[in-house]
Amino acid sequence: MSSPSPADAPTPRGVPHPALVVRTIALPTARVADLLSLLPEPEDAGDVVSWVRKGEGFVGWGRVATFTASGPERFEQAQEWWRQVTAEAIVRDDVDEPGTGPIAFGSMAYSRRSGTESVLVVPEVVVGRRGDLAWVTTITTDATVPAADEPLDRQPAPQGPGAVEFADLDLAADRWAEAVDEAVSRINAGDLDKVVLARSVRATATRRIDPRWVLARLAYDYDTTWVFAVDGLVGATPEMLVRLERGLVTSRVLAGTIRRTGDDSHDLALAGSLARSSKDLEEHEYAVRSVADALAAHTSSINVPDSPFVLHLNNVMHLATDVAGVVDDDSTSLALAASLHPSAAVCGTPTLLADDVIGELEQMDRGRYAGPVGWMDASGDGEWGIALRCGAYESARSLRLYAGCGIVAGSVAADEVAESVAKLLPMRTALGG
């Protein structure tokens, strides 16, 4: 997708006037030893931003600009807004690395039909860390504000949410199992090859749910995931839809799952059986194909490994494939995310048919679950994960959690219910005790 020329592009609403004033200064890495601990207590959970993995990435707070859109054009509109915001911004960037200078964090609705808006947020303060570099970016609309000198102190530990209750939403587990059976019959009848069905659960706490509490626990328990928060969507995704950095594009595709037992030697044997399971390999192959085909249109060379590896998380293990390529057009990371979404990891094969079956059988609006979530800088470089293992704030004390499973010809409903329970575990544990 190339951006429309400025002459014919409509002005997207919400371009800030006066223009953004952006300053990035380097910091000693010792000052950002633990990114998440720097987040101040938010008045509104939606004002916390996080994209953190293994101590690197970003945290942000405050809001200097927000863009929202819905419908089939949401990606293009978000991209055009960001193009205009960054074109007008006044920038001083002493670090000049991917993610420094102007940066937006985004969370896109899964469906063009969703009633939930897709969002791009530009925080007032972003602290970043990458290897032995650390920095702070401050963003204002007032050129007279002095250069970044935000206090970057470790904040007092967040309070827990108290007792938390969980309740099925939309389809209860037994009705969802019937939907899985129905999907398997349609696959066996030859209507489609794969469809990903999701369900949702509401978590209600006795006290307000501080997103920093959830993020810290997710980061501790799931250190190979990207721990994210954007506009009230909070989670820990193991799946990187697309990363674009200086022309190199990479994607981590996951599909094919087995639950962990907690017994290491048994789990190792399970990992071996996952790697040989024809049902899971088939499910995985559909997802890899959908990503590789979509990336092929934007790349001059693309590397797709012949067989997947097994990614170990605390709750589950997944078949995983890392795809890489060299981009040969001017696509931004968000444009690439748009062309990859929805991959067969969260939708199915063939895409349009699977999407219709999802609409019919799931009986819910996925909102921003299973949509791209991540960040983009002024050059278009960025990272967009798939919003999995997450919850969306419904109020200060309640979150709607989601989990989905890929259904193929060999799927068994009871196993899929158990898999969905395992996929809900990261958020349930992060909220609990």
Ligand SMILES: C=C(O[C@@H]1C=C(C(=O)O)C=C[C@H]1O)C(=O)O
């Ligand atoms: C849809 C989810 O996960 C996706 C489905 C998977 C599967 O069915 O094996 C594995 C990883 C993800 O691509 C989810 O976690 O909600």
